[in-house]
Amino acid sequence: GAGVSQTPSNKVTEKGKYVELRCDPISGHTALYWYRQSLGQGPEFLIYFQGTGAADDSGLPNDRFFAVRPEGSVSTLKIQRTERGDSAVYLCASSLWGGHTGELFFGEGSRLTVL
Amino acid sequence: AQSVTQLDSQVPVFEEAPVELRCNYSSSVSVYLFWYVQYPNQGLQLLLKYLSGSTLVKGINGFEAEFNKSQTSFHLRKPSVHISDTAEYFCAVSDTGNQFYFGTGTSLTVIP
Numbered sequence: 520g521a522g523v524s525q526t527p528s529n530k531v532t533e534k535g536k537y538v539e540l541r542c543d544p545i546s547g548h549t550a551l552y553w554y555r556q557s558l559g560q561g562p563e564f565l566i567y568f569q570g571t572g573a574a575d576d577s578g579l580p581n582d583r584f585f586a587v588r589p590e591g592s593v594s595t596l597k598i599q600r601t602e603r604g605d606s607a608v609y610l611c612a613s614s615l616w617g618g619h620t621g622e623l624f625f626g627e628g629s630r631l632t633v634l
Numbered sequence: 635a636q637s638v639t640q641l642d643s644q645v646p647v648f649e650e651a652p653v654e655l656r657c658n659y660s661s662s663v664s665v666y667l668f669w670y671v672q673y674p675n676q677g678l679q680l681l682l683k684y685l686s687g688s689t690l691v692k693g694i695n696g697f698e699a700e701f702n703k704s705q706t707s708f709h710l711r712k713p714s715v716h717i718s719d720t721a722e723y724f725c726a727v728s729d730t731g732n733q734f735y736f737g738t739g740t741s742l743t744v745i746p
Contacts, residue, residue, distance in 0.1 A: 522677075550732075552734070560738055561638075561737050562724070564733055564734065564735065567732055575733055623678075623734065625670075625678040627675075
């Protein structure tokens with residue numbers, strides 16, 4: 520498709536389980552971002568990739584969170600030992616030049632609910 | 635690090651009335667400024683951006699914003715709103731162009 524695609528759109532899991540969220544960016548976009556949006560809050564930065572490498576992972580809350588982008592396209596956000604506080608909408612965005620053009624293209628998000 | 639403050643969490647306004655959504659940021663360096671809109675059940679979309687040049691920037695759907703460096707503000711305005719403008723609006727700032735910091739959002743509700 521033409522836009523950023525995120526799967527699954529909804530994920531319900533139990534506390535302590537492992538979760539993977541996938542992002543398929545716009546073709547040719549070298550920069551990829553992960554954000555987390557809790558109810559009533561703005562998007563909170565998690566990690567930014569330029570190509571295959573994580574250029575900035577300072578927003579990852581702890582070592583239970585990890586993200587990869589092995590071929591510089593699709594990215595997977597991995598959350599181990601999920602906690603109820605991880606419940607949020609996880610947003611992915613991509614950009615052609617890493618943001619200097621100013622436009623991030625967002626997916627519709629993956630809503631994670633941890634019971 | 636940058637921070638963004640959106641002073642109004644909810645703004646109700648009657649159809650065809652003007653609206654201003656306020657945004658202030660903190661930064662000691664040059665910044666890029668953005669407004670994004672999120673319609674119900676959709677992803678965020680760019681409304682407009684300030685990178686350099688003219689401080690008055692025009693975006694889609696009749697929105698505009700003015701960058702005021704002395705007041706560190708980037709307020710969003712529209713002279714006449716439509717029902718279809720009902721959405722969540724987010725102000726964002728970036729200094730390097732790599733990391734974007736978002737405000738907590740303003741929910742605009744247009745009343746018929």
